[in-house]
Amino acid sequence: MNRKEKIFQAVCELCITFPNGLTTEQIALYTNIARPNVSNYLNQFIKENKIVKSGTRPVLYSIKKENLKTIHQSANLPVHDVQKEPFQYFLGYNGSIKKQINQAKAAVMYPPHGLHTLLTGDTGVGKSLFASLMYNYAVYQNALDKNSPFIVFNCADYASNPQLLVSHIFGHVKGAFTGATRDKFGLLSEADGGMLFLDEVHRLPPEGQEMIFYFMDTGTYGLLGETQRSRKAQILLICATTEEPNSTLLSTFLRRIPIKINIPNLAERSPGDQVDLLKYLLEIEARKINCAITIDTDSAKAIIGSSFSGNVGKLKSTIQSVCAHFFIEDNNPNQL
Structure with missing residues (x-):
């Protein structure tokens, strides 16, 4: 995944949490990509008619309204949840x-x-x-x-x-x-x-x-x-x-x-929180690679336990590493 794809995916994911729009800084923090590069790609997305920007200050970027429903459905979120607290x-x-x-x-x-x-x-x-x-x-x-x-x-x-x-x-x-x-x-x-x-x-x-x-x-x-x-x-x-x-x-x-x-930190959170976060990140990864992902209890514990030192960022990268390994090794690319 190149930087442009990573930034667009981030906008799609973050729009679930921030339906009113995102600042360039928020996207840069989320993707760990320099702000000027993020700004450049956002302007490209606007020209490509993929996203829209507000006339406010700071400028807020969001997915076009007609696409929000699709994004929320793909995340298994009811559309009305956009307005929840x-x-x-x-x-x-x-x-x-x-x-x-x-x-x-x-x-x-x-x-x-x-x-x-x-x-x-x-x-x-x-x-x-x-x-x-x-x-x-x-x-x-x-x-x-x-x-x-x-x-x-x-x-x-x-x-x-x-x-x-x-x-x-x-x-x-x-x-x-x-x-x-x-x-x-x-x-x-x-x-x-x-x-x-x-x-x-x-x-x-x-x-x-x-x-x-x-x-x-x-x-x-x-x-x-x-x-x-x-x-x-x-x-x-x-x-x-x-x-x-x-x-x-x-x-x-x-x-x-x-x-x-x-x-x-992740180690101090409840086991339920840790599992919920793992599920959430697996869902994001599954949508990204267009592949169903299943995981057994022992593997889930191992992934969570190995990620304590780096919190959410480490957990996310560990999931991507494991998925990449099985994506190449598995004979069925539609199911990991």
Whole structure:
């Protein structure tokens, strides 16, 4: 499967969870493909009349409405499930992860504009998906307008240049640092009126954390190089980290975040959750290769057990590896 096919498949799969559309960032995170490449292929799909895009900011991409019904039927989902509560798409929503979901709902709905939230957990546990569902839930409950922005930013992308990292979030004025040849607004400006998801927030330098907590306190900020913090924005901040917060984040920063939600790793989830996730990923793989897949109990346990270290990402790659092996070895390509 080439990158173009992988991205289109991702749009089809994610439209089951996000029927209102997906941002380029969400698709890039899901496929682990660089954002510019994802954007390029999305534009190709639009020209090929495979997907549509919204006129909102950020731009949302989705499968054409006439094809949504087919996608949901292929996933064995009733069409009316498209409108169900967003968190119901998160594995364990009514069981092992119910507490975390209730925390997230409280954070989103708390008057007047919600409560800033920190998501913790290992790589691959679903923090990015969880943040997306928080945004979708806010829209679902009319706490946010459906056209309000949901901006995703991974602080690790600029971790080698702390000044550029802070500039990307806050913006800068011309001459603020070497290479700043013009004024530039940052993510706080883009996310005004919506939600900003800062992944790998522990990569923020201490001065960047201080600037963020000042913004959380006052709702005001300044571009790098400005002498006054007179700019205003109304933003619900969702931060995420794979590290121990108390050892990587300033205590003054942590105190400004009232809601802290830990997403458990695969090994900590209930056996029922583990099996449900395995079934879900097998269904996706079966649709992708157009082949029925059956699995016995011992094999299921072995696949799940070997994937604990890498969580969902490792489980997905293990399934693909096993399916690829039997796809070549089996004499019946329609049944694995």
